[in-house]
Amino acid sequence: MTDSTDPDGLAPIDLPIARECPFDPPAELGRIRDEHPICPLHYPDDHLGWLVSNYHLGRALLGDSRFSVRHPHLVIGDGYQNARLEDLVDREHPEMRVGNLLEVDPPEHVRLRRLQAGYFTVQRVAEYREDIEEIVSDRLDAFEAVGSPVDFVKEFAYPVPSLALCSMLGIPAEDRERFERPTAEVADFGTTADERIGPLRELFDYAKRVVDRKRARPTGDIISELIQGGQMTDDEIVGATSFIFSAGHETTATMFGFAAFALLSDRSRWEYLLANPERIDNAVEELLRYLTIFHVGAVPRTATEDLEFEGVRIKKGANVTVSLAGANRDPLQYPEPDVLDLDRDTGRHLAFGSGRHICLGQHLARLELQIGFRALTERFPTLRLAVGTDRVPMRPFDVGAYGVDSLPVEW
Amino acid sequence: MQIMADQDTCVGAGMCVLTAPDIFGQNESDGRVVLLVRTISEEARASAQDAVDSCPSGALTLVEPDPS
DSSP: OOBTTOTTSOOOEEOOOOOSSTTSOOHHHHHHHHHOSEEEEEOTTSOEEEEEOSHHHHHHHHTOTTEEOSSOOOSSSOHHHHHHHHHHHHHHOGGGGTTOGGGOOTTHHHHHHHHHHGGGSHHHHHTTHHHHHHHHHHHHHHHHHHOSSEEHIIIIITHHHHHHHHHHHTOOGGGHHHHHHHHHHHTBTTSOHHHHHHHHHHHHHHHHHHHHHHHHSOOSSHHHHHHHHTOSOHHHHHHHHHHHHHHTTHHHHHHHHHHHHHHHTSHHHHHHHHHOGGGHHHHHHHHHHHHOSOTTOSOOEEESSSEEETTEEEOTTOEEEEOHHHHHTOTTTSSSTTSOOTTSOOOSOSTTOOGGGSOTTHHHHHHHHHHHHHHHHHHOTTOEESSOGGGSOBOOSSBSSOOBSOOEEEO | OEEEEOTTTOOOOOHHHHHOTTTEEEOTTTOOEEESOSBOOTTTHHHHHHHHHHOTTOOEEEEOOOOO
16 A cells, blocks of 8 residues: 555656657656556646556546546646636636536536537537538648648648537637637646636637527527527536537647658558558547547546545545556557557547546547548548658647647648 | 446447447437347357447446346
8 A cells, every 4th residue: 555645655756748759658657657557646736646657547547436527736837827827717717617528527517418418429420421521622622722832730630620610510610710729828838827818718708709699599500509408507508618619629630730740750651541541440549549649648636535546545635647648558458559550459548538528529539530531541642741750840748739730741 | 148238327428339339329319328239149249348348437237137
């Protein structure tokens, strides 16, 4: 037995986030996982919690109902600024906490998730296939119009999920900018609380205007139906809308860009997709596992009582961060985990999390990635990086979703 | 073998539908699991087990039928 207050226990570590190679989690994270898959973790605000970094424990923890998602201590960014932002929201913008699935526990979470989950089922999402194919096709036309080389991130990775979201939610395509920019600004942990509260509020106010518009004139989409269903409060609908805007595009966009980089950085990978189009769906799963864009882990979970988890005593209030990247590179779960093997049967990875907070939009993200890479390989089989792999600009490490900043490609 | 689904535990993730679409569907209104069959044939056993293991909320179980 170990305990965070036990002087004989392990010394707390700081979460390693600096990568030696853009595609691989820090080597130190692998050592921690293999030696101490549950280990005391020092958070930037000096909170003392835990890091869970292998697959078995990670999945168990995310499925453990004794943990809450409320009031997490973040593992990246400046501890003081993070705390100040939380405090600013609590004091001056409490309505922004309402309706966000990642900030509520049961029974509210169960109620809110069930009201929305019907719109994101495998079958329901499949109904958007043609819309997404058209959006992807339009973007590839734009590639040709712009001419080689293009920035894949600007011309494809962001527009595809954003325009798909606009189409699903029944809002004008020009509105893209209204949710893309504030989402990116909020996700930048290198800024101060005062710099982040503005875009957070801006995104929320935009969601509020959209909801007001739909209330006056319903358009048969998710938001309109949530309003008409009458089972969510006004604040909950605005919160849910704001959450869908931010979570619904940035993640998939980041994954598109990073996955394209991984595929084009080694010609044999791209050629595998060209030769095996029927394996693209599986290749997307392997890319999700291998890249795990939420490189710092899932939103920290808080112990709601003094408890014992897999032989470790965790005190009430202590945070536990599950390293999704550590879990998805666990050699006990995936043989040769650091190899991107597009042919491997990559089931049950944790790129979308696990447990009750597993990504609501995961099937939409999958579909967009599958359609996107299928169309890219069909129309641009000669696609390649326009700069050396060591010249591709990567995001800083203190972001929620890690990936490329831009990706110049040519054909 | 019988497949059992705990509706209170299910979060509507849909991993079962992705894994074994012949056995599982999702409720249109709240995304929760719908069993398309109750009894799992020998041939379908591996994919049913895969779905049980893939379920992020632990809502699915495979059980031997009650002999009585």
